[in-house]
Amino acid sequence: MPHQVNKTLIDSHCHLDFSVFENDRLNILNTCREQNISAIVVPGVCGKDWQRILSLCEQQKMLYPALGLHPCFTDEHHQDDLQILAQLCDSEPLTAIGEIGLDFFITKDPADKKIQAYYFSEQLQIASQYQLPVLIHARKSHAEVIRHLKTHSRSLPSVSSIRGIIHAYSGSYEEAKEYLKLGFKLGFGGAFSYPDAIKRRSLVTRLPIEAWVLETDAPDMSPWEHHGQRNSPQYLQEIAQVFIQLFHSEAKNGQIIEQLYQNTLDILPSLG
Template identity: 40%
Template sequence: MRFIDTHCHLDFDELKESLPQHLTEAQAQGIGQWVVPGVTLEQCHTLPVFAQQHPGVHIAFGLHPYFMAQHSATDMSDLAALAHQHRAQLVAIGECGIDAIVEEIDAQQHLFIEHIALANALGLPLIVHHRKSHHLLANAFKQCPPQYGGVIHAFSGSLQDAQSYLKLGFKLGVGGTISYPRAAKTRTTLAQVPLDALVLETDAPSMPLAGYQGQPNVPKRMVEVFAHLCDIRKEPAQQLAHALYSSSAALFRI
């Protein structure tokens, strides 16, 4: 079985130091491709070289809502220029979205809509961050409908939430969250959606699985996310793995 990790911050400090080891360990589990999202303008500048240095790494550009305080007024137009310049290397726009725990909701909404417009202009899917913000994302999608779909990263929510994203052409990113007892509602949702709605992700070094709390998450754990998903779904593991791989490859055209 082979896998694509559709969301992994391989360039973050927690993973950087032992990155060759992390990648070797992941490859031993059949994980051979990674999508590394952008989070700040400064970090996006470093991603094209990072991808060249690490075969199997694909990149996206975005300004993460979590770092709102760090983004300056001109960052989005600079990001757009950088994205046009590196269009050939990009597989998506993101990580972008709306985080209701972070302040400046109006500014986040505005910034997110600019990311959608950029993705539409470049013909790319979106990598969307959400936290307590399904209604705010829906509002942004109404104002600027995304044309190339994307991933709702670390999806958690009801079947109704899921269906509204699927209608817009999104996949649901399935990560370590499903390993926790408190994720019962999300597990029920993930059991009910069509198989081609799902893609796998670790969000490493964030989102450690149950049993690994307090440690940085690492890329090889994606096979454990997959094992949890196998418990939830009724398809045989082989069929599930194949579907996850082809959905991810098709979405990002990799």
């Protein structure tokens, strides 16, 4: 592994509440602290997980909760979850609503797409009502996600327009530009570390550095060197190194990392 940059990092997307971390979660957090990781955002995927995330984040101060209903689990979502989510926005120190979005990779079923769109739209509404950023999961659905975001921002006064992160960004350059115009940032994670991810990797330098935030999406999306293994926030430093290598610029490595840190705070101010 290339030597670490001695600057603070944030993992903007990590499912550290999942049971695969049950046995070594505290060790992982200790290693993360040693590696200058100051904050890890833990997004929710189903209503039944929310209390677990909230209590974990209360015990571990470097963990920050986001709650949401993930588009891949529509079978598990209930209408009541939306009301509960709104109540939790009121009573809990949430960093964001997430992860929410549209996934048209796993489903081709029009009925499921409709349910996904319903929960996505309702959660965007809650996010704007409580002035919270959103963590968006979008696969094979960028045009639709952009359409939803534009519709929502048109219906709102500009001060309450929705901002957030398109996590594990997989869209095109043109779609990226649309997201940036809407005030969104793009999640840079393990998928960019694969040498054959040529199109994805070429995006990094075509966009301004302000576009990007770091994430692991652990336990999924392991970086290349850990291919086939459980991903972990401990690999965030390695993901940062990949970004530095791809982002050819005059800026020093430390400045690049500082900018990524600042980008994350710009969108998730409660981490500061």
